[in-house]
Each structure stands twice: as structure tokens, then as C-alpha cells.
Amino acid sequence: MPELPEVETIRRGLEEKVLGRLVLKVVVSNPVALRSSKESFEKVLRGKSFDKIGRRGKMLIFFLKKDNSGEDRFLLVRLGMTGRLVYFGKEDALWGSNSYENKNSYSSRHCHIVFCFKGGGSLLFCDVRRFGYMEIVDKEKLEEKLAAFGPEPLGSGFTLVAFRRTLEGRKGNIKAFLLDQKRIAGIGNIYADEILFDAGISPLRNIQSLSSDEVKKIYTSIKKILKRAVEKRGTTFSDYVDASGNKGSYKNSLKVYGRGGKDCLGCSGKVKKIIVAGRGTNFCDRCQR
């Protein structure tokens, strides 16, 4: 489940692998993975290269190098739940005994889009559950999409004051707030649980009931947990791998996610598993109030 730390890790890996590389060919085997027609998608990308790869929340933004038309275009990638972007150097076989497919038990039938680069190497977009997709947009559409996200929690603009402002007038519980991309960008179910455990706040707490000090604790935990998870290259629970096909190691640092029914790591109680905001939620009702 790629959230901000996973998507950021993929972004960094891709910048190393594909920046400035000429796209010779794009093969789309599953048009459902596109928001535009297969033909126009292949046509726009063929012969292009990427100037920069950015990220907003869980969305990746490939900046296409300008061509003769002079128009700015961007390739947006949403990985959904099980989407992967993995690069293969020319020495790596795509399929076969020592291939990616074989190494990762990942069937080629889940591979929906392949970019082939000049000089060898390919970028594969694979997605078992097919919630992910790619889309090519112009500048106007990009701005529109970017405006729909809340602040970047690791950005310099995300100050305590800014966080307090995003909470103003909001109703509902704090977990639903953390998961809402319009409020804060990039937090998903794993890190929402980890952040609230770290802050000692119950996921069920109503936003308006939070004291000034509690808001500060949550703010500090958001920064701390996400930063550490990026340093550990993300959390691999089932599907996530980085741009080189490697797992992230933050799973070893998880304190509550996936621990429902097990002993709490902060006290002698047990971790509870309930549904909050429609999502499985792990928390300790003794450590989190």
C-alpha cells in the first residue's frame, strides 16, 4: 500500500534510473490502466524524455521534456493499492528463470504498461488489483489536480500553525482527517495508525475535542513518523517494492499497525482492532486517549 514514504522512495529511485532517457516505445497491454486512449498515450510519450519526477501526496508527476509544440505535459501516476513501478536495466531479463517475475512471484499478466528506453532498460507498471492508473495532463489540469491536495506534511510550508489551520472547523474523528488527502497529502492507513500511536491519541477522538497540546503532539508525530519511514525506504507488507524491486524496511519499526490482538509495545495491555473511517484500525486504548 504505497503511501507518502513508499511513493517518495519510488520517486527517488526513478530519478536515478530514467531521468533524461529517451522513450523509444510504450506498450500498453491493459488500456483500463489509462485515463486517456491507448493510442494517444503511446503517441505522446514516444520519443520523449522526462526532465524531472515530482510527487504530491501519493501521486507521481513525470515532467515531459517540451517538444516543438512547446506545450507542457505531465504524466501522472497513481499506484492505488498494489501498483508498482519497477525499472529493469538492460542486463535484467524481464521474464524467465532469473527475471523479475520469477524473483518476485509476480505474474506478467499483472503488467499493464511497459516503457522501453533507448540504450536498453524498461520501466514496468504492474498492478494486481488494478486500482492504479496513468494519465497525461496539460498544465491547467495539473494545477487543478494539485490544488485538490492538502499540504505536504514533509514540506517546509507544513508548520504547526498551518496544521492548526487545516483542523479549524473540521468535524469527525482524527483518523478520518489524517486519511483525507484534501486535508493532508500522503497519509494512508499504515501511517495514520502509527502516527496516532506515537502521539498517544485515540483514532476515535473528535477533532474539536483535541487540546492545543494534543494537536502539537499529532503534528510532531506526523513529521517524525513519515520522515523515519522515508529513511527506511517505506513499509513492505505485501506488495510494495521500490523502483529497483527492493522491499522497504520500515515494517520492522511498526508499533501498532498489523498488531491487533497482540501485546502492546507501550504498556502491558493488548492492541485493539476496530473499524474507524471504514478502515481496519489498530490502537491501544491505554496508551492512546
Added chain:
DNA sequence: CCTTGTGTTCTCCG
């Protein structure tokens, strides 16, 4: 039937 990110639809409230 469990899992979850997101796009859509439903419902509630002032």
C-alpha cells in the same frame, strides 16, 4: 470474507 486508495454516491445538518 479479509485487505485499502480513491472515485462516486448517499445522507445529514444548518
Added chain:
DNA sequence: CCGGAGAACACAAG
């Protein structure tokens, strides 16, 4: 009755 926010649901497949 309207707008907006939040809640609920749909989706996919291992």
C-alpha cells in the same frame, strides 16, 4: 430546499 461536509459504498483479486 440548498450547499457542503462527512459517511458509506463500490471497485479488484489473492
